[in-house]
Amino acid sequence: MPAPPRLKIKIQIHCEDEIAIGPGKADLLEAIRRHGSISAAGRAMDMSYRRAWLLVDTMNRCWDGPLVQTSPGRSATSGARLTELGEQVLAHYRTLQDDIVRAAHGADYDALAKRLRSVPRSSQKD
Numbered sequence: 001m002p003a004p005p006r007l008k009i010k011i012q013i014h015c016e017d018e019i020a021i022g023p024g025k026a027d028l029l030e031a032i033r034r035h036g037s038i039s040a041a042g043r044a045m046d047m048s049y050r051r052a053w054l055l056v057d058t059m060n061r062c063w064d065g066p067l068v069q070t071s072p073g074r075s076a077t078s079g080a081r082l083t084e085l086g087e088q089v090l091a092h093y094r095t096l097q098d099d100i101v102r103a104a105h106g107a108d109y110d111a112l113a114k115r116l117r118s119v120p121r122s123s124q125k126d
Contacts, residue, residue, distance in 0.1 A: 007104050007113075011097060015062035021093050028055055029082060029090045032068055037079040056080075063089060 012022040019025065031041035042052030060066040067086030071078045082090065 007109060009100050009104055011093070011100065013093075018058050018062055020062035021059060021089060023097075025055055025059055026090055026093050026097075028052060029059075029067065029086060032056075032080050033082050033087075033090075036081065038068070038070065041080075059086075 010023060013020045028041055028045065028047075031044050032038060035041045035044055038052050038056055039049045042049050045052070056068045060068060063085060065085045066083055067089055068080050069083050069086075070080045
């Protein structure tokens, strides 16, 4: 039996040409919250520290305050944490994702799915 049609909606919020937040950046924020550092969050996501740091840098530059606060060093207070704004942005983004997933399941999706082929034709003329 063929798999049911798949609907994928990806939310990206842009700040000029930069992606201020999207699914991967939201996942990174959650990993930073969980692990307490950018490097540990990056490792948990199979991402280099540099890539994780660049994503955090972009997020921190795109909002009216930083989403991630860092404290350098090796003390108990060193590492990274989400700011209050970071927690708020992440919560709003996840709620928006949930709302869109709920909206995507209904009569309009069902009507499209009913007309969608399980596999594409090899040519338009078939």
